[in-house]
Amino acid sequence: MSPSKDRMDVRAWSVLLVLAGAIFLEGIDVAMLNVALPAIRADLGLSTGMLSGVVSAYVLGYGGFMLLGGRTADLLGRRRMFLTWLTIFLVFSGLGGLATEGWMLLVARFITGVAAAFMAPAGLALVTGNFPEGPQRTKALGVYAGTAAGGFSLGLVAGGLLTSLGWRWVFFAPVALSAVILLAAIPLLKDSGPRERPEGGYDLAGAFSITGAMLLLVYGVVRLEHPGNGAAGTLAVFAAGLLLLTAFIAIERRSANPLVRLGILRSGPLVRANLGALLFLASFAGFQFLATLYLQEVRGWSTLQTGLAMLVIGIDTVLAPTVTPRLVNRFGNVRVLFGGLVLAAVAYALFLPVGPDWTYAAMLPTMILLGLAFSLTYGPLTMAATEGIEEHEHGLASGLLYTAMQFGTALGLSAVTAVNIAALGAATTPQAELDALQTALIVPAAVAVAAVVVIAFGLGARTAAPAPETVSA
Secondary structure: OOOOOOOOOHHHHHHHHHHHHHHHHHHHHHHHHHHHHHHHHHHHOOOHHHHHHHHHHHHHHHHHHHHHHHHHHHHHOHHHHHHHHHHHHHHHHHHHHOOOOHHHHHHHHHHHHHHHHHHHHHHHHHHHHHOOOOHHHHHHHHHHHHHHHHHHHHHHHHHHHHHHHOOOHHHHHHHHHHHHHHHHHHHHOOOOOOOOOOOOOOOHHHHHHHHHHHHHHHHHHHHOOOHHHOHHHHHHHHHHHHHHHHHHHHHHHHOOOOOOOHHHHHOHHHHHHHHHHHHHHHHHHHHHHHHHHHHHHHOOOOHHHHHHHHHHHHHHHHHHHHOHHHHHHHHOHHHHHHHHHHHHHHHHHHHOOOOOOOOHHHHHHHHHHHHHHHHHHHHHHHHHHOOOOOHHHHHHHHHHHHHHHHHHHHHHHHHHHHHHHHHHOOOOOHHHHHHHHHHHOHHHHHHHHHHHHHHHOOHHHOOOOOOHHHOOO
16 A cells, blocks of 8 residues: 555555544534534423433444444445445434434434444554554554544534534534545545455344343443433343343354454453543543533533633644654553553543632643643554454454443443532532532542553553564554
8 A cells, every 4th residue: 555664655645534534523523512412402492301312322323333333344344334334424414403303313313323333443444454564554543543532622612613603513514524535435445354254144143132232231321320210220221231241242152153253352452452441531521521511610611612721632633643653663552552541640630629710721731631641542542452453353343442432431421420410419509519520520530540550551561662663553
């Protein structure tokens, strides 16, 4: 794909920009919708439960089908899955913008989440397959990861601007962007490797059981955000999900052609990367939610002001593709990842004493450190997730990573919501709201520390920095 092992030609850059554009699309789509929720509620007259359902529907589709999506990319072709589900993403994003009832939004967001669940792992597998292992893949994954994280942070600002024009533009803008990406992807993308052709047929029992298990487990996590749903019902959902997960493991052990080769979970780097990704995204999702509450409800800032305040986190869009690959080549993937997680833990700790009249200058160190943390963490996580994994299973490894990220996001939101509600109780004073937020802010700080501990176990595997030409991706 390129004239040398270390440098990429014009076509390679074009392929990378298309794939990075797709993950940017997914990130910006989620962020813009989060900012537009109050305007959607006001226009369509949605209840609080229906409004939260709009977010939960996407989470259910994304988390429920991600693992199936990753394996399907390996079996049916990564290019085919990427293009097919990018088209579905485009169509249902547009239908969401045309919704006139709450149920229409729920359906549109659920199917959009399913589309992302198939598109994202196929895209990451295309990146790892199209760029040879070494500096070139490290560079490509740095660009890919920086674009992914930048899409979310830039989406906060874009969502504020578009919502001021009308909330429907939050849905129509991704349609235009995905159409451009689709038109460019059709001639540029090629499958990165031979697809698997299972002789014994496809593992349908495994597919149904793992998808059902993921849907139930994600739904159980979502229910945690609403204590009024009843503990018994939530426990029943988790129990049913775990039962299906147990059945899935039993099916895979006996299947001649398993959907998920359970032996892949013996890879230490993969397990650490997935657990680290879950904890890192859980801490950030929880912090972002609490910071938004603080800025908008305690301080009275507008959605646009809030987005601009967090815009500095988007420095990873620049640093991840430029600085991080060099650091990985010099110090090794795990050490860079460890450093990024330490910065995240420090960032959350600095925000713990937040007061009712903090200036933005007081918040800025946290925002800058989080931008640096994303720069050093997101890319190395995607590298570690496929380290030592055979080429034909990169789609599965990508699906595992994105499943961990989605579960982490849902868990982080649910955890801080539950702690915030419990700490607030029946109080309604501004000081009580601030005290509850400060209590809940302990959660992302503690979770980030747990992520540091998990990745620290992998430091021993990197006793020396790899040479640039042999860096593992």
